[in-house]
Amino acid sequence: MLSTEFYFITFLLGAMVGSFLNVCIARIPKDESIVHPPSHCPNCRARIPFYYNIPLLSYVLLRGRCSSCKESISPRYFIVELLTALLAVTLYHWFGLSYTFFVTFVFAAALIVISFIDLDVRIVPDVISLPGIIVGLVLSVIGYFVFADPFEILPTPLSSLIGILVGGGFLLATAWAYEKFTGVDGMGGGDIKLLAMIGAFLGWPSVPVTLFVASILGSVIGIGLMVATGAGRRLALPFAPFLCSGALAYLFYGSQLIGFYLGD
Numbered sequence: 001m002l003s004t005e006f007y008f009i010t011f012l013l014g015a016m017v018g019s020f021l022n023v024c025i026a027r028i029p030k031d032e033s034i035v036h037p038p039s040h041c042p043n044c045r046a047r048i049p050f051y052y053n054i055p056l057l058s059y060v061l062l063r064g065r066c067s068s069c070k071e072s073i074s075p076r077y078f079i080v081e082l083l084t085a086l087l088a089v090t091l092y093h094w095f096g097l098s099y100t101f102f103v104t105f106v107f108a109a110a111l112i113v114i115s116f117i118d119l120d121v122r123i124v125p126d127v128i129s130l131p132g133i134i135v136g137l138v139l140s141v142i143g144y145f146v147f148a149d150p151f152e153i154l155p156t157p158l159s160s161l162i163g164i165l166v167g168g169g170f171l172l173a174t175a176w177a178y179e180k181f182t183g184v185d186g187m188g189g190g191d192i193k194l195l196a197m198i199g200a201f202l203g204w205p206s207v208p209v210t211l212f213v214a215s216i217l218g219s220v221i222g223i224g225l226m227v228a229t230g231a232g233r234r235l236a237l238p239f240a241p242f243l244c245s246g247a248l249a250y251l252f253y254g255s256q257l258i259g260f261y262l263g264d
C-alpha cells in the first residue's frame with residue numbers, strides 16, 4: 001500500500017502546502033490576506049510568475065534570488081517547503097492515508113506557521129492558536145465518533161478538553177509564579193494559547209511531555225547560544241519553536257517519552 005509513488009506524491013503535495021505556509025508566515029504578522037494578492041517578491045513587489053513559483057525547485061534554480069530584482073530571498077522559503085514535505089512523508093510513513101494522517105498533518109502545518117512567525121517577529125499568532133484549539137477539539141470529536149484511530153495518537157474528546165485546560169492552566173500558573181518571584185514577564189500569553197492548542201490536538205498527556213522536551217531543548221540551545229555569542233542571561237529565545245518540537249516529539253515518541261518522564 002505504501003508504494004514509492006505515493007511517497008513521492010506526498011512529498012510534492014507537502015512541498016506545495018509548504019509554499020502556502022510561507023505565504024501565511026510572511027503575511028499573517030502584517031495582517032495581510034493570505035489569498036490576495038498573488039505571490040510577489042517582498043522586495044520589488046513584482047508578481048512571481050507561476051513557472052518561478054514551483055516549490056523547492058524555483059529556489060534552487062534561481063539560486064535564492066528574485067527573478068526580477070535579483071535581491072536575495074530568505075532561505076526560510078526553501079526550509080519551510082522542505083520541512084513541510086519531509087513532515088508529510090514522515091506522517092504518511094507512520095500513519096498511511098488515514099484520518100490520523102490528515103489530523104496530524106493539519107496540526108504539523110499549524111506548528112510550522114507558528115514556529116516561523118515566532119522566529120521572525122517574536123509573536124505567537126492568535127489567529128492560528130485560538131482557532132487551533134477549537135479545530136483540535138472538533139477533530140478529536142470526529143475521530144471519536146466517525147473514524148477509528150488504530151494508532152492511538154488522537155485523543156478522546158475528554159482528553160482533548162482536559163488538554164486545553166491543562167495546557168492553558170499549567171502555563172498560566174507557571175507564568176504567574178515566574179512573574180511573582182522574578183518580577184520579569186517570562187512566558188508570553190501566546191505560548192500559553194499554543195500549549196492549549198497542543199493539548200487540544202494530542203490530549204492532556206502531551207502537555208507535560210511537550211513542556212519537558214521544550215525546556216530541555218530550550219536550555220541546551222539557550223546555554224549553547226550564550227556560550228557561543230557571549231550574551232548574558234537576558235538572551236531571550238522565542239519559546240514557540242521549542243514547544244512545537246516538543247509536541248512533534250510527543251507525536252512520534254509519546255509512549256517512550258512518558259516512560260522516561262515517569263522514570264521507568
Ligand SMILES: [Zn+2]
Nearest residue numbers: 041044066069
Ligand atoms: Zn524582486
